[in-house]
Amino acid sequence: MSTENQSTGPQVEELHTSDPERIHALAHPLRLKLIDLIQDRGEVTASEAAEHLGQTVANCSFHLRVLEKAGFVERAEPRGREKPWRSSSKRRRLEPDLESRASVLALTELVGVTLTHIGARFTDYVREHLPKDDPAWRELTLLDQASVWVTAEEAEQIAERIVEATAPFRERRYDPSLRPEGARIVRLTSILHPDPPQPAE
Numbered sequence: 001m002s003t004e005n006q007s008t009g010p011q012v013e014e015l016h017t018s019d020p021e022r023i024h025a026l027a028h029p030l031r032l033k034l035i036d037l038i039q040d041r042g043e044v045t046a047s048e049a050a051e052h053l054g055q056t057v058a059n060c061s062f063h064l065r066v067l068e069k070a071g072f073v074e075r076a077e078p079r080g081r082e083k084p085w086r087s088s089s090k091r092r093r094l095e096p097d098l099e100s101r102a103s104v105l106a107l108t109e110l111v112g113v114t115l116t117h118i119g120a121r122f123t124d125y126v127r128e129h130l131p132k133d134d135p136a137w138r139e140l141t142l143l144d145q146a147s148v149w150v151t152a153e154e155a156e157q158i159a160e161r162i163v164e165a166t167a168p169f170r171e172r173r174y175d176p177s178l179r180p181e182g183a184r185i186v187r188l189t190s191i192l193h194p195d196p197p198q199p200a201e
Helices: 020-026 029-041 046-053 057-069 101-132 135-140 152-173
Strands: 002-004 012-017 073-075 085-087 089-094
Touching: 020 029, 020 057, 020 101, 029 046, 029 057, 029 073, 029 085, 029 101, 046 057, 057 073
Parallel strands: 012 089
Antiparallel strands: 002 089, 073 085
16 A cells, blocks of 8 residues: 655655554544645645644644654744644555554554545545536546456556556656646545455356
């Protein structure tokens, strides 16, 4: 399970962990919203997060500190008296340690919370914004599902092509000057998994 971030400033390229405590720290609805906000804006203060998310500053500060302890966010350069937060890495890769039941369960929990978060965000757009959005954007809004018979090697090719499709646009996350007029954040979620093996007939 991997995601990419927009934050500016010095960061490690990739954060890779199977630690159940660190994975569990991310499995919280508000913390996922905070991570989204930091990815979208590069850095935010607790006050900015609270205003955007409809939370108290104290609550956002608490959850940001939990994310900091788990290694997902860090302090950015101060802006006068303001103390913003940014992502600690450009990319996160969270993989279960298959020999650790706790690690597997933590990632399972994170998957569930993440899918609920993504579904709520998509549902909100469809319900509240799609009817009045620009027709060009309405026509591009998509919910698609496919089941295909492929080998493991072919499934790997599908995964690689999904990554390649977004590759030309990735630098726009870090450099606003690369974003053309009219560009907006577009959410793309990829889920790829095989069905359980079927018993031989």
